[in-house]
Amino acid sequence: MTLQDQIKQLIIDALDLEDVTIADIDTEAALFGDGLGLDSIDALELGLAIKKQFDVKIEANSDATKAHFYSVATLAAFIESQRGQG
Amino acid sequence: MKSLLKEWLGKGPAPAQLISFNHHDILTGALFTTQVHHLWQRLNDTPAKRWLLSSESSDLFAIGLCAGLLAGKELVLPPNTQSGTLQGLAAHIDGVLSDVELPLTGTENADKPWIMLKKELSQPKAPWPDVSASGSLTLYTSGSSGDAKPVHKTLSQLDAEVSTLEATFAAALPHCSVLATVSHQHIYGLLFKILWPLAASRPFLSEQIEYPETLSYYTALLPNLCLISSPAQLSRLPDALENERQLHSPSLVFSSGGPLSEEAAHGIQKVYGSLPIEVYGSTETGGIGWRRQASASEPWQAFPGIEIASAGDGALLLRSPYLEQPDKQMRCEDKIAIDDNGRFVLQGRLDRIVKIEEKRLSLVQMEALLERHPLVSRAALVLLTEPRTQLGAVVELSAEGKAWLATNGKLALNNQLKAHLLSEFERVTLPRRWRYPDELPLNQQGKRVHQTLIELFTHD
Numbered sequence: 001m002t003l004q005d006q007i008k009q010l011i012i013d014a015l016d017l018e019d020v021t022i023a024d025i026d027t028e029a030a031l032f033g034d035g036l037g038l039d040s041i042d043a044l045e046l047g048l049a050i051k052k053q054f055d056v057k058i059e060a061n062s063d064a065t066k067a068h069f070y071s072v073a074t075l076a077a078f079i080e081s082q083r084g085q086g
Numbered sequence: 087m088k089s090l091l092k093e094w095l096g097k098g099p100a101p102a103q104l105i106s107f108n109h110h111d112i113l114t115g116a117l118f119t120t121q122v123h124h125l126w127q128r129l130n131d132t133p134a135k136r137w138l139l140s141s142e143s144s145d146l147f148a149i150g151l152c153a154g155l156l157a158g159k160e161l162v163l164p165p166n167t168q169s170g171t172l173q174g175l176a177a178h179i180d181g182v183l184s185d186v187e188l189p190l191t192g193t194e195n196a197d198k199p200w201i202m203l204k205k206e207l208s209q210p211k212a213p214w215p216d217v218s219a220s221g222s223l224t225l226y227t228s229g230s231s232g233d234a235k236p237v238h239k240t241l242s243q244l245d246a247e248v249s250t251l252e253a254t255f256a257a258a259l260p261h262c263s264v265l266a267t268v269s270h271q272h273i274y275g276l277l278f279k280i281l282w283p284l285a286a287s288r289p290f291l292s293e294q295i296e297y298p299e300t301l302s303y304y305t306a307l308l309p310n311l312c313l314i315s316s317p318a319q320l321s322r323l324p325d326a327l328e329n330e331r332q333l334h335s336p337s338l339v340f341s342s343g344g345p346l347s348e349e350a351a352h353g354i355q356k357v358y359g360s361l362p363i364e365v366y367g368s369t370e371t372g373g374i375g376w377r378r379q380a381s382a383s384e385p386w387q388a389f390p391g392i393e394i395a396s397a398g399d400g401a402l403l404l405r406s407p408y409l410e411q412p413d414k415q416m417r418c419e420d421k422i423a424i425d426d427n428g429r430f431v432l433q434g435r436l437d438r439i440v441k442i443e444e445k446r447l448s449l450v451q452m453e454a455l456l457e458r459h460p461l462v463s464r465a466a467l468v469l470l471t472e473p474r475t476q477l478g479a480v481v482e483l484s485a486e487g488k489a490w491l492a493t494n495g496k497l498a499l500n501n502q503l504k505a506h507l508l509s510e511f512e513r514v515t516l517p518r519r520w521r522y523p524d525e526l527p528l529n530q531q532g533k534r535v536h537q538t539l540i541e542l543f544t545h546d
Binding site: 016017018019020024033037039040041043044045047048051058059060061062065 | 293296297298299300302303318319322325326443473474496497500501504512513514516518519520
């Protein structure tokens with residue numbers, strides 16, 4: 001599975017999204033608000049799940065975090081960039 | 087007891103009082119005073135009486151709040167800034183104080199004065215207005231009938247509450263700065279993050295903390311902290327901190343807005359070294375009692391000056407100096423049981439008001455809004471507790487709705503109905519589970535059968 005699909009599956013599983021499949025999640029679309037429609041609690045839970053599964057560090061700067069968590073594509077790039085440093 | 091808030095509003099902050107801070111800036115009492123003065127002047131110059139006040143920045147919010155109270159205005163705090171909610175409030179406001187454009191359009195709003203809240207550094211220095219503050223606040227909360235219900239708060243009510251908080255907890259808060267993961271637009275954040283810190287000279291963080299990483303940054307940086315939080319954050323925080331005892335911990339952690347699980351309370355004790363202080367209250371009542379949850383059965387202690395009793399059906403009967411009529415007993419729809427020592431346990435709601443992640447909402451209101459959608463014939467909502475507290479929607483579709491579902495599929499229909507609900511409800515409260523049975527289950531009396539509805543969600 002590609003990293004992007006792994007992230008999509010994690011989003012579905014960790015947030016227990018009903019009726020949503022990998023194919024329903026647009027890689028480039030916003031995860032929060034309009035787009036996939038995730039909420040502020042999903043943001044907390046997704047942050048925790050991403051940290052656990054991909055062993056990444058999340059910054060204290062919430063603007064940077066919001067940019068990383070904007071879409072599946074930005075999340076994949078964020079995870080890749082930390083792997084590059086490791 | 088000293089009138090802490092009234093006295094502070096009478097003379098303003100000392101020039102050196104630190105009002106607020108963030109990671110790159112501070113707001114001193116001197117600068118705060120100047121900004122309050124200029125805004126107070128502008129408000130004085132307009133006859134508009136009722137002002138909607140909304141800002142994500144706690145420092146700008148505090149400036150608007152103080153200037154409005156000093157100018158004798160009625161400040162209206164909306165329950166959220168969804169477009170439908172604001173339109174519903176339009177008839178109750180004469181002007182808007184905000185730091186962003188709000189979705190408040192329409193001809194009836196075109197003539198209303200708007201004052202943009204922003205940080206002004208170039209204004210000439212000015213003193214604290216030499217007036218006696220006579221303004222008041224109006225908050226909106228969900229009522230049992232499904233309509234948003236206004237709750238008025240006079241300065242005396244707020245003052246009584248702030249003074250009690252200081253008398254009860256100040257000893258545990260030496261030289262503390264205040265951080266919050268909750269919004270100051272609601273009564274809990276308003277009292278604990280803005281009014282109490284201002285009156286007691288404790289600086290607050292001008293932003294709202296959203297992520298555990300941001301919280302850890304400030305706990306590492308500042309030696310003495312008071313954390314104003316809620317179960318949504320606190321129940322997830324121990325995991326985010328890997329359940330390890332932190333080197334730096336807040337002096338006190340407050341939790342309010344909804345029930346905190348025993349597991350979360352103990353999780354916080356593990357990472358921060360002490361149990362959080364839970365505060366029980368509501369927008370209408372203000373604070374009622376508090377506890378530290380050593381075990382789930384730990385009873386609540388009423389705040390000093392508050393008298394509680396229970397009605398025949400278990401409903402809480404309250405007499406409180408925080409109420410508009412302090413001598414009159416008020417019935418609340420929370421069921422309680424009082425023990426021999428006068429302490430009490432909570433036993434759930436007697437009406438159809440629920441809390442989703444501390445956001446209070448009326449199931450009656452949400453069902454009514456769903457039933458106004460052309461694809462919907464009838465709708466019923468139930469509260470589900472697994473895997474997290476959330477709403478399940480059971481919807482009987484109209485003929486048009488059934489055709490729509492067949493063409494577009496279930497996910498698209500879920501999203502269509504969620505978008506409709508967003509006009510009045512915040513995203514975090516929307517139903518996460520949807521069922522579309524041919525007919526809504528009813529019993530012989532025509533009532534919706536709660537257990538049958540719940541079972542529609544338990545197969546998975």
